[in-house]
Every structure is written in C-alpha cells, then in structure tokens.
Amino acid sequence: MDEQAALALIGDRLPAAGDDCAVLDGQVITTDMLHERTDFPDGTTRYTAGWRAVGASLSDVASMGAEATAAVAVYAAPEFDDEELLAFVDGAVDVCESVGAEYVGGDLDGHEEFTVATTALGDTNDPVLRSGASPGEAVCVTGTLGRSAAALRLFERGDGEAANDLFRFEPRVRAGVALRPYATAMLDSSDGLARSVHQLCGASDCGAALETPLPIDERVDAVASGDDDRRELGAFFGEDFELVCAIPERSLAAAREAVPCPLHRVGTVTDDGVTLDGETLPDRGYSH
Amino acid sequence: MDEQAALALIGDRLPAAGDDCAVLDGQVITTDMLHERTDFPDGTTRYTAGWRAVGASLSDVASMGAEATAAVAVYAAPEFDDEELLAFVDGAVDVCESVGAEYVGGDLDGHEEFTVATTALGDTNDPVLRSGASPGEAVCVTGTLGRSAAALRLFERGDGEAANDLFRFEPRVRAGVALRPYATAMLDSSDGLARSVHQLCGASDCGAALETPLPIDERVDAVASGDDDRRELGAFFGEDFELVCAIPERSLAAAREAVPCPLHRVGTVTDDGVTLDGETLPDRGYSH
Known part of the structure; x- marks a missing residue:
C-alpha cells in the first residue's frame, strides 16, 4: 500500500x-x-x-x-x-x-x-479546507515554483551557500491568512503543483485546466537542462511550500490586493480532469 | 554531549x-x-x-x-x-x-x-512545573513502579500477551488534574523514579529523602531475580509513566482523596541531596 x-x-x-x-x-x-x-x-x-x-x-x-x-x-x-x-x-x-x-x-x-x-x-475558527472549489473559479499559486528543485541542483554542484539560501523558504502564513476570506479551497504545494492540484480537485470533486506559462522561478532556468527539465522541476518536483488555491473570479482582484506576495492565476476549475494546455497532467509528484 | x-x-x-x-x-x-x-x-x-x-x-x-x-x-x-x-x-x-x-x-x-x-x-491556565517543591513537603508517586521493566522481561520470555497488557499503561491525566491544586512540583517517571526525583530536586533547588518500601508493582516480583534486581527494575528502569510530585503535608489527605488512583508517599523534600533509606540515590535511569 x-x-x-x-x-x-x-x-x-x-x-x-x-x-x-x-x-x-x-x-x-x-x-x-x-x-x-x-x-x-x-x-x-x-x-x-x-x-x-x-x-x-x-x-x-x-x-x-x-x-x-x-x-x-x-x-x-x-x-x-x-x-x-x-x-x-x-x-x-x-x-x-x-x-x-x-x-x-x-x-x-x-x-x-x-x-x-x-x-x-x-x-482559526474558519479553516480553509481542500474541498470547497467549484467549476469556474480561478486556480492560483503564490510565489514561484521550482526553488527547492533548483536548490538540489546547486547542492549537487557544491554551491552550498546559494542552495541553503534557496532551501530556507518563507512559510506563506501571512498570505494564507490574507487569502482566507477569498479562497474556497487551499493546500500547500509540498508535493508539487501537479499533485497538489490533483489533491485539491479530488477533495473538491472537480477538475482543473491549467495553462502555461507557470510561474517557474528564474533560478530554475539557471540549472535546468532544457524546457522539459524546466517543466519537470517547476510542475512536479515539489517541496516549494507555496499555496495552491481556488478563488472565485469576482474575488480575484481583491485577493491579489490583500496578499503580500505574488499571486499567479495558473488556470480554471472545471468539472473533471486535470490538464495543462489541454493535455492531461499526470498525478505524480514528490512522495514523502 | x-x-x-x-x-x-x-x-x-x-x-x-x-x-x-x-x-x-x-x-x-x-x-x-x-x-x-x-x-x-x-x-x-x-x-x-x-x-x-x-x-x-x-x-x-x-x-x-x-x-x-x-x-x-x-x-x-x-x-x-x-x-x-x-x-x-x-x-x-x-x-x-x-x-x-x-x-x-x-x-x-x-x-x-x-x-x-x-x-x-x-x-490549563495554571500548569504544575517541576520547580515549586519546598523542604518538608511529601514526595509522592501515583500507582506502582516497574511495570514496563516487568513487561520487557515478559517479552524476552515470549509471553507477548501479558507483556503487551503491561505495556499499555494508563496515562495519569485524571490524577494530574486532581493533583493540580495540591502539588507544588510534578513530572512523570518516564526516566525512572530515581532520575525523576533528581530532576524535580534540580529544578526546585532542593533534595529528597526517600524511604522503602517503594510501591514496586507485584508483577515485578514475578520476574525479578532477587532483591537487588527488584529494586533496580522498580527505582531505576523507568518508562512507567507514573506521576512524581511534591505535596505539602497539610494537603496530603485531601490530595489522596481527590486522586482516582493510589498515591504513595515515598519520602520527604529536604534541603539537598537525594537519598534512599539514608544512602545516596544515584542520578541514573532511562536515557531516551
């Protein structure tokens, strides 16, 4: 099992x-x-x-x-x-x-x-669960993706100082509190964006259509060996500890205003299936 | 270290x-x-x-x-x-x-x-710390000592059912709550009676004079190879998860009345030194 x-x-x-x-x-x-x-x-x-x-x-x-x-x-x-x-x-x-x-x-x-x-x-008296997303809402992610993946490559190269800096991420507590009035479903991206979206959709009984460009950290570009590798590190590697959430369209501007870090729209909640640019996005990622 | x-x-x-x-x-x-x-x-x-x-x-x-x-x-x-x-x-x-x-x-x-x-x-708004004991108070322990030691011997003998029964101790939560109004210092006996008393005395800047008979569980008698072994298992082995506390003399009867399990007086808080029947009780026990 x-x-x-x-x-x-x-x-x-x-x-x-x-x-x-x-x-x-x-x-x-x-x-x-x-x-x-x-x-x-x-x-x-x-x-x-x-x-x-x-x-x-x-x-x-x-x-x-x-x-x-x-x-x-x-x-x-x-x-x-x-x-x-x-x-x-x-x-x-x-x-x-x-x-x-x-x-x-x-x-x-x-x-x-x-x-x-x-x-x-x-x-909190009113926690945001994974289970409240509805079709039509925006799928959003805070910050950038792939930092931990980039840090691992830097550790492998022996660039310990830069790797340690990247490894010390900022927990998105203030962003989470700011998103609470707007997000209908939320989790962190510790298992990677792909698996996190699958988990949100599984708990909310919905799907999601994601679209590129994903907010992949520029430090991934410096270590990735090409576009496929860049996408792998950004979408699947995980351990980024960003927040992934669903937000109704009408609240999106207010949520962006409230959150003290970048909030990227990466797609839309749908009835079923998880896709990226129209192709099925596999449910794989970091297993702890 | x-x-x-x-x-x-x-x-x-x-x-x-x-x-x-x-x-x-x-x-x-x-x-x-x-x-x-x-x-x-x-x-x-x-x-x-x-x-x-x-x-x-x-x-x-x-x-x-x-x-x-x-x-x-x-x-x-x-x-x-x-x-x-x-x-x-x-x-x-x-x-x-x-x-x-x-x-x-x-x-x-x-x-x-x-x-x-x-x-x-x-x-709790008023936790009982290890640091409040004063000379003259009674040193007490709930329940009996040596059960986990007896269980280990039973595991070694292959008597798994009896050993598992003994290993599933009852956490003394109700006793702890009942003792809160009376105990001036308290900790659990997870490191053994001897080390626990040393820890209480260290935190309270006092000593303790303990006296036999200690409340050693009768199931220790069934596995111990003699008096020295019995005392070793009862006083030093640890992992019993009983409560060890100091209680002012005037409160002892009320505390006994309030606690839903046996409460044994095992000695008296003194100015310094930890002894058992007048002899130094070494600060040794279970190290986790």
Missing part, C-alpha cells in the same frame, strides 16, 4: 484528519517528519534544517488560512554536537519569528539517521 | 521549554519520538505501539496537571501494511479516549526503522 492509499485508509477512521492540518476547536495542528537521506542533501546546514523542518509544518498551518502560533520539534541524531544543535534551534526560532509564531522547544532523541519531527499549531 | 546536557543547553535559549511540556497561553504541548529498536521490543503489537507512543505524550500532559485535549502522530515505517496501520491508529484512538482526548491524525513517512513521533496538547 502506498502512502496515498494509506492516508485515505486512515482518513476514513479519523474525521478530523485528511487536510494539511487536523482541525481542532479554534485551532489547527499538523505534524511531519524529515530525514537526512531524503530531505537534507549533503551541504544542508543545521540552521537550514531547523528552518526548513519547522517551516514545512508552518506551511501546512498557512494552507488552512490560520495564524501560526507555536511549533515544537524532536531532534534525533547519532550524537548531540552543541554547535549543530544550537544552529538547528536558531533556524527553528528564526523561521517561527518570520511568521509571528513561537518556537517553544521539543525533545532530543538518539537515532542513527538525523531525523526531525515537527509539529505546528495555528489559530 | 549527552542528552541531559544538550537539553540544558537548549533550555537556556527557549524559556518556554525545560519541563515535561512547553507552556503556551492556556495550553501545554509536548512531543516525543519512539523507535522500534529502543522502545518497541519484539512482540509489541502495533496496537500497543500506538497506545504507548501516544500515551507517553499524554503522560507529559498529565504531569503538568493539564486536561489532555488532542494528539497527533507521525507513523514512519519501511512499508504501510493496512492491518498494522489500522491497529496503530486504533491504539492511538483508544488511549486518547481513555483520558478524554481526541486522536486527530498525523502523517505517514517512509523510514527504514519503525519510528513514531507523537505530540499531545492539553489545556
């Missing part, structure tokens, strides 16, 4: 689950685990790891349109080096401060592979 | 951390990670693993005197078997229900070793 099928199985048992966060009374909560082998390429500093691991959970809070309030993490490693540990904590503290949340600590654990489990909390 | 030193280092940076839970506005939050190799012996069912992993975090909530409200978990495994996964979720749901909390989901993650990260939330 793959992760998608397993999550669906659990979703049947747990009504509060199934979105980017579980919904509590007035709050949302999300938890995630990252591993050295799959999530922190050679060259990732512990400061970047702390920022990114906690940031991934803050991004889930953002995608519910909630105000991020607090985060915790378990830091599991073969040994506890004081500089590494404090750098990790600094990264966690700084990413929380960047979105107005507080990093309140967590736990340490001995483990062979460097592994981090993070949990974030947010406040 | 060992885990204790590393936690102290982080505590200097994060004022909300350093207790069994981090303290938020009106809430407490705690997170933990458990691994197959160190925490789930051969024979542990996935139902028991779900119960115990989530229970460990609920126990931290209990030790703050908070009402447990919700828990999440990351389930990381090499593959997702539907029966195992649902058994884990059932265990997590059931341990939450046993204390009036809700298991609201979490995430799945591919990982070589079966690993679980759990987070629990609790409500």
